[in-house]
Amino acid sequence: MSIQIPRGTQDILPGEVELWQYIEEKAKDVCRRYNYQEIRTPIFEHTDLFQRGVGDTTDIVQREMYTFEDRGKRSLTLRPEGTAGVARSYVEKKMFGQANQPTKLFYNGPMFRYERPQSGRMRQFVQFGVEAIGSSDPAIDAEVLALAMSIYAELGLTEVKLVLNSLGDKESRDAHRQALIDHFKPSISEFCEDCQNRLEKNPLRILDCKKDRDNPLMETAPSILDYLNEESKTYFEKVKGHLDVIGIPYVVDPTLVRGLDYYFHTAFEIMAEGEGFGAITTLCGGGRYTGLVEDLGGPSSPGIGFAFSIERLIMALKAKDQVIPASPKLDCYVVSLGEEAKDKTVELVYNLRKAGISADKDYLDKKMKAQFKAADRLEARFTAILGDDELANGKINVKDMATGEQVEVNLEEFINYLKEKTVGGN
Ligand code: HAM
Numbered sequence: 001m002s003i004q005i006p007r008g009t010q011d012i013l014p015g016e017v018e019l020w021q022y023i024e025e026k027a028k029d030v031c032r033r034y035n036y037q038e039i040r041t042p043i044f045e046h047t048d049l050f051q052r053g054v055g056d057t058t059d060i061v062q063r064e065m066y067t068f069e070d071r072g073k074r075s076l077t078l079r080p081e082g083t084a085g086v087a088r089s090y091v092e093k094k095m096f097g098q099a100n101q102p103t104k105l106f107y108n109g110p111m112f113r114y115e116r117p118q119s120g121r122m123r124q125f126v127q128f129g130v131e132a133i134g135s136s137d138p139a140i141d142a143e144v145l146a147l148a149m150s151i152y153a154e155l156g157l158t159e160v161k162l163v164l165n166s167l168g169d170k171e172s173r174d175a176h177r178q179a180l181i182d183h184f185k186p187s188i189s190e191f192c193e194d195c196q197n198r199l200e201k202n203p204l205r206i207l208d209c210k211k212d213r214d215n216p217l218m219e220t221a222p223s224i225l226d227y228l229n230e231e232s233k234t235y236f237e238k239v240k241g242h243l244d245v246i247g248i249p250y251v252v253d254p255t256l257v258r259g260l261d262y263y264f265h266t267a268f269e270i271m272a273e274g275e276g277f278g279a280i281t282t283l284c285g286g287g288r289y290t291g292l293v294e295d296l297g298g299p300s301s302p303g304i305g306f307a308f309s310i311e312r313l314i315m316a317l318k319a320k321d322q323v324i325p326a327s328p329k330l331d332c333y334v335v336s337l338g339e340e341a342k343d344k345t346v347e348l349v350y351n352l353r354k355a356g357i358s359a360d361k362d363y364l365d366k367k368m369k370a371q372f373k374a375a376d377r378l379e380a381r382f383t384a385i386l387g388d389d390e391l392a393n394g395k396i397n398v399k400d401m402a403t404g405e406q407v408e409v410n411l412e413e414f415i416n417y418l419k420e421k422t423v424g425g426n
Contacts, residue, residue: 008115008123010311018327019317020126023310024108027128027151031106034147036130039105041085047075052295053084055261057202062194064113078112081260082129082307083289084296090133091298102134102303111309120280120312129286129307133293136302138235141266141288142242144304148270148284149248155313156322159273160283162248164240165256167204167224167267167287168232176227177203183221190215207257223254235265262289266304272316283316284308331382331422333375334361337368338388345386348396348414355415356423375401382418 005011012020028038047067054060066078079085086105090096095103108128115121130147132140145162152160167173180203184191188199191212198205206212207221228236243250250268258267267287286306293301317324334349336342345361352359360378362371375383385397396414399406400421409417 006123008117008121010122010124019314019324020310022324023155023313023317024128026154027108028106030147030150030154031130034104034143034150036104036106036132036147039086039089039107040109041082041089041107042079043110044076044078045085045088047077049084049088049296050077050080053087053262053292054081055202057198057205058259058261059208060113060259064115066112066114080113081111082107082109082127083131083260083262083292083303083305086131086305087133087289087292087296087298087303090131090301091293091296096134096293096299096301102132102140104130104132106130118280120315122309122311125309125311127307127309129305131303131305133303134301136288136290138238138266139242141239141304142246142248144286144306145239145243145250145266145268146246146248148286148306148308151308152270152283152313155317157272157313157316157320159320160316161271161273162250162268163253163256163271164250164266164268165224165253166228166232166236166239166265167257167263168228169235169264169290172224172228172232173204173264175229176222176224179222179227180204180206184217187217190217202261204257207255208259221255225252225254232265239266258285258287262292263287264290268306270308272312272319280312283312328358329379329381330360331357331380332359332384332418333371333378333380333382334359334384334386335368335371335375336361336386338391341386341388341391344391348384348386351415352418355419357415357418381422384414384418 050065051061060080065080068076070076086107090103106129109126110124111127112124114123117123130144132144149162168176181199184199184203184206188196191206192209195206195209195212207218212218240250256267256269265288268285269282270284272281272283284306286304288302288304290302293299293303332352334345336345349359349361362374366374372383381401383399383401385399390396394411395408396411397406398409398417
């Protein structure tokens with residue numbers, strides 16, 4: 001029996017991968033302009049990192065992690081998200097000691113969650129994310145939000161909504177937490193077992209429960225915005241003020257709770273608006289974290305970041321019929337007739353490629369007609385035709401496939417001739 005791809009994963013084939021490259025390049029270019037640098041951390045980490053970093057009571061840690069024991073009996077986990085690994089590295093590599101702070105990083109790589117696969121929800125997905133660690137200036141919150149929105153704008157996705165909330169500082173969160181416990185406790189038996197367990201440990205998580213989302217107590221639950229202390233209120237006002245000045249629109253939603261435990265103050269999601277989208281409309285999520293770096297053994301270093309999956313971004317682009325630039329075509333296909341000419345093409349394509357020209361040839365002993373067909377299929381801009389006779393005379397024919405024009409060129413001038421026509425000479 002043939003082996004199939006695991007559930008919740010996908011192959012990204014040529015034809016589709018160009019779209020991925022295009023998105024990744026755009027996102028990296030925006031990061032470059034915002035002065036964020038790339039970091040690459042391991043795909044697996046010690047399980048403890050996520051238990052401590054993401055939070056024991058979250059869905060991710062409780063039921064979605066790919067955790068395994070290695071041959072040395074260590075418990076390791078395929079990363080379900082990128083922030084914990086970046087924070088671990090920030091502490092371990094002592095990035096807090098570097099002169100330029102905050103440390104501004106971006107990452108792009110596969111993440112793994114054992115979720116029920118559906119459109120936009122994969123078991124392996126690629127997150128593009130940023131983290132700015134080492135500043136609690138509300139201006140950096142605005143910068144990170146602007147960065148995220150710029151990526152969407154530059155990809156032509158304008159029908160997105162930035163949804164913002166403040167989860168407050170510790171004092172505000174504690175007050176809200178108590179209010180939530182008081183609110184849910186009398187009727188907690190109506191809720192699922194997970195929520196019953198969450199009540200004392202982390203009642204905020206109840207608001208994020210997928211099973212109990214229609215319980216009327218959810219609607220009437222106390223709003224965090226009523227429990228923000230002065231400092232938290234001022235912080236939130238500052239963030240919103242900066243966004244107003246730079247002209248980034250947002251809506252405040254006090255029920256926005258993120259699925260991870262590390263957030264304080266600013267929390268946000270970017271949602272897809274408009275038609276053609278399935279049940280999952282959250283494209284991007286992020287927020288500010290205060291204790292994460294400390295919990296991992298570093299000095300007090302507040303951070304803020306976000307991540308979006310390329311899969312969901314592509315869904316949004318496709319739903320909007322966004323035009324994606326076509327990938328560059330092959331510059332030259334070398335067709336040959338005769339044994340000696342065929343051998344010569346090995347050298348010719350090598351030299352073309354060395355000169356910066358994309359080139360290919362036949363490797364299946366195809367007849368000349370079939371070689372022309374291959375050149376057509378590849379949409380080659382030029383076809384070079386070499387027969388044994390031409391080779392003997394030191395010539396080669398070059399056909400411009402767009403105009404049909406064909407010229408005979410001296411073999412020793414061939415590479416330069418095509419260079420002028422394609423990459424523009426030097
Ligand atoms: P998150 O909300 O868990 O946050 O995930 C962020 C984004 O990853 C989601 O908005 C979605 O685009 C994508 N995503 C999550 N799960 C899946 C899935 N199963 N399939 C496809 N896409 C998915 C975080 O991961 C935080 N680390 C974000 C962050 C960075 N906060 C601060 N810094």
